[in-house]
Structure formats: C-alpha cells, structure tokens
Amino acid sequence: MDKSANPDSDPERSSRIAFVTNSFRTPLCVTLLLLLFATGPVTAQSVGPAFCTSDMAETIKNLFTLIQFGGPLLGGVIALGATVVLPTVRRVDMKRELKEMRNQAVLWGVIVAPLGTAIVGFLLNNVVAGGASCGF
Known part of the structure; x- marks a missing residue:
C-alpha cells in the first residue's frame, strides 16, 4: 500500500503534527493569559x-x-x-x-x-x- 494514498496512516507525519501542535500550545496559552489579565488594568487607567x-x-x-x-x-x-x-x-x-x-x-x-x-x-x-x- 502506498503512503501517499492515505497520509493519515503515516506515523512519522502524525508525530510531527503532534510535535508542532504541542510546541505552539504553551506560547499561545501564555499569550492569551497575558492579553486577558495584563490589558485589563491598562485599559482601566485614565489620565490626569x-x-x-x-x-x-x-x-x-x-x-x-x-x-x-x-x-x-x-x-x-x-x-x-x-x-x-x-x-x-x-x-x-x-x-x-x-x-x-x-x-x-x-x-x-x-x-x-x-x-x-x-x-x-x-x-x-x-x-x-x-x-x-x-x-x-
């Protein structure tokens, strides 16, 4: 059976996808948490x-x-x-x-x-x- 016919059955490709997904998950979560908690006090400030x-x-x-x-x-x-x-x-x-x-x-x-x-x-x-x- 040819691997190009069914790319989902390739274990090497699926492990690469999982690695890329996991490597971007942590920075994305940290960025979202910073946006959620750090921008609130900044937008609440006023001048004068x-x-x-x-x-x-x-x-x-x-x-x-x-x-x-x-x-x-x-x-x-x-x-x-x-x-x-x-x-x-x-x-x-x-x-x-x-x-x-x-x-x-x-x-x-x-x-x-x-x-x-x-x-x-x-x-x-x-x-x-x-x-x-x-x-x-």
Whole structure:
C-alpha cells in the first residue's frame, strides 16, 4: 500500500503534527493569559486627576511611602543593633560579619533608599501620564 494514498496512516507525519501542535500550545496559552489579565488594568487607567483616585495610584503611593520611610528605619535599626552588639562579641570572624552588616545597612537602608525614592518620584512625576497631578 502506498503512503501517499492515505497520509493519515503515516506515523512519522502524525508525530510531527503532534510535535508542532504541542510546541505552539504553551506560547499561545501564555499569550492569551497575558492579553486577558495584563490589558485589563491598562485599559482601566485614565489620565490626569482621575488617575489620582484610582486604586493603582493609591498602591503606588503606599509603595512609595514604604520605600521612603521603611528603608531608612530598617537600615538604621540594623546598623544600630550591630553597633551596640559589636563590643560584646569576642570572635574576630563574628565581629567582621557584624561590621559588614552595619556597613550594608547604612549603605542600602540609609543612603540608597532615600535616593531611590527621589529617583522614583522624579520618574512618576515626569514620565507617568497623570503623575504630575497626583504629586507623587
């Protein structure tokens, strides 16, 4: 019997079709899910003062406040705790770790977090549509 007469009976061809179908199924599902969930919030946004009353603007303000005040607070507490505990520790390697912890806490919590807040505030006020009217 000739394979060209009945192409459905060729097992190699059917396995190739199944491979192509399966290889396109996952990206297609991911794309459809992204279109379904990611475009909803984007289309719901508005420009100007109406944006300031949206849930997204409130979330941005809350995250902004958390970064602005939480970073220095947490960094300061860690740095202060490491400085206070340092004289009570006898082992040299532990002292070195505490000094490194103190330096990292000061660097990231007290210096970088406020700088990051200023940079994010600049971006929100000057780049985001409607951000200037909210006063981030």
